Amino acid sequence: MILKFKFDYNSNNNTLIYFLHTIAKQSNLEYKVTKSNFINLFINGNEDELTKFSTTLSSSLPMSIFFKDSTAEVVSQMSDEQSIGFDNEKINLPFCSSCLEKVEDNTSKNFYNPFVSCDICGTTCDVNELSFLDFDKQQIHYENYEELFKKIAFLLNDEKSIKIKTRSGSFVFKKLMKTEENVKLLCTNLANISKVFIANKAEVVALASIEKPIINLRVNEVFKLTNTLNQEYANVRFVNDLILYLLAKELKNYDIDFLIYDETSKFDYELTYEKQLEALDIMKIKIIDDKNIILESNSYNKVLDDIYSKFKEPSKSHFMVLLHEYNFYNKSILNFYSSTKEDDNIALYSKDIEGLLDIVSYKLPNSIEEIFETLKKDETASKLLENYKNKYSDIYENAKNCDISSLKTNSIYSYWKIISVILGFTSKIEEDNVLLNNATACVLDKGPRIDYKLKESDKIFNKEFLLHKLIQSGMSFKLAGVDDKTLSLGYVESFAHYISTLIDDIHSEVKLDGISFTGNLFSNELISKLVHKSITKNFKIYYNKDFVIQK
Structure with a gap:
């Protein structure tokens, strides 16, 4: 009897393949792991053996932000595809469920041992001892690890600051107290995350995943009333190594669900060890409509950096990296690159053309007065401008004389900054984007339809955007x-409707296999949700798998 497990796993990393090999090998059953559009595990055994294996797989396989779905079915034979091996490749991961079983078993020699070796996730460590030091670097004695973590939890509750060496670096941790602002938070009890933050199910699951990413979460209105956190959003992550996990267990006794952390604060005590372990990356992500957007990460194949570096324009670099990640060289993909840092671009890749075809690019004016002069050339626009000048004379004069030389990128983001001045949202070019902030703060569901127009042309490429x-x-x-x-x-x-219309126009000329979005403007939740909503046809939408949305 052969059982086939099929996994929809949206990453090119080998984490899932590693776990499947490790768990299947321990069963001593015949198996094969293959990879195409999905990762497949074929395993051969009798009914009892396969039932036992399925239970083990379910309990041992960690949650992952890249894991989308899985199915299992009985098949007649093993796949003819070549098996994907996993030999001598290192995997650097946080703890898994097998680790936790060992450190939480009070009959085990590894009870509360933060350096336990694990035959499932591959964690190995030859650190023998944690050093707990006071401010004068004097050793503080402890009988066992359980006593140590109880002592540290007591001190944190007593409002002491403690520097702790973790697999992701050394950080100073302290208790969350009143009037804190611009802080990063370590959640030590995900069951109570809703006491402080607004987090949906996908975000909570992601925090608990094997990747343990940072997610920017909104502070809830009830908690704001306590004046504890003076910020709208905060970067939040869950404990990602066993030192922090065991400490978190003891902090529950003091009803402490969050710790503040940074790398530079002064501290009263230090928990450290001598050996330098391989650094554990902490990626930062955004989840929009169940799609992972990678904001910060070092956990991708560095071949992608080589691909990125081959192009001068970041828009092209990002697009080519995405094409490589999905192996889309035989597809037709329309990519929208919109950024707060670089020039925007809309480009088409198709197997039927050589290279990339620029569809739309943007160009900054030399001044706002130049825009007004363009408007004066059209009779209707000229009358409108005159009416605007008469009704909002102060705004008009300020805009006319406003210095926009600080704007360096030819982008929609820069256009919005110019518009903010012309429409009187602000008197100068701000570092923040006032228009985007206004839109985010708007309580209505819809706004007026604004004209995003391109100059008429028989060509589908190199179109000119009409800023005026x-x-x-x-x-x-x-x-x-x-x-x-x-x-x-x-x-x-x-802007979202403009994207949707452009997609339809291009699709009428070149049959598209999908739409991709790169550039950090699409990590904005409002923008991406509106864009997803506006794309009415059944186009597949792609973001980078492992690479950051903005390098």
Whole structure:
């Protein structure tokens, strides 16, 4: 009897393959692991053996942010595909469920041992002892690890700061107290995360996954009333090594669910060890509509860096990396690159053309006065501009004389900053994007439809974006009395509609196999949700698998 497990795993890393090999080898059954669009495990045994194996696999296989779905079925034979091996390749991971079984078993020699070796996740360590030091670097005696972690939890509850060496580096931890701001938080009890943050199921599952990523979460309204955290959002992660896990167990006795941490604060005590272990990466992600967007990570194949470095334009670099990650060289993919840091670009890759085809790019004006001069050349736009000048004379004069030389990138993000000045959202080019902030703060579901127009052309490529039309449309709604936040939402929402329309136009000329989004503007939750909603046809949407959305 042969059982086939099929895994939908949206990453090119070998973590899942490693676990499948490790768990299957321990069963002593005949098996094979293959990889195509899915990762497959074929395993041969009788009914009792396969039932036992399925139970073991379910309990031993860790959750992963890349794991999407799995199925199991009885098949007639092993696959003819070549087996994917896993020999001598190192996997650097946080603890797994097998580790926890050992350190939580009070009859085991590894009870509360943060350096336990594990035959499932491959963790090995020859650290023999933790050193607990006071401020004068004097050793503090402890009888066993359980006593040590109880002592540290007591001191943290007593508002002491403790520097702890972890597999991700050394950090100073302290108890979360009132009027903290601009802090990063370690969650020590995910069961109580909703006491402080608004987190959906996907975000909580991601925090607990084998990757243990950082996620930026919104502070809930009830907790804001305590004046403990003076910030709208905070970077949050869950404990990612056994030292922090065992400490977290003891902190429950003091109802401590979160610790503040940084790398530079002064500290009262230090927990350390001599050996330098391989650094454990902490990636930062955003989850939008169940899609992982990688914001920060070093946990990708460095071949991707080589691909990235072959192109001068970041937009092209990101697109080619994405094509490589999905092996889309025989597909037709339309990529939108929008960034707060680099020039925007919309490009098409197709097996039927050589290289990449630029569809739309953007160009900054030399001044706002230059935009006004363009508007004056059209009769309708000229009348509108005159009305705007008469009604909002102060805003008009300020905008006309505003220095926009600080803007360096040819992008929608830069356009929004210019628009913020012209429409009077702000008096100068700000570091923050006032228009985007307004849109995020808007309580309405919809804004007015703003014109994102391209110059008419028979070609589908190298189209010219008409900035003056974008501004003319906003002026019209401003004159009609639309408030700033609603108007800002209209700009962001209409950007999403513009993307959708462009997709349909290109698809009518070149049959698209999918749409990809790169550049950190698409890590904004409002923008991405509106874009996903606007793409009405059944196009497949892709983000980078392992590579960061903005390098």
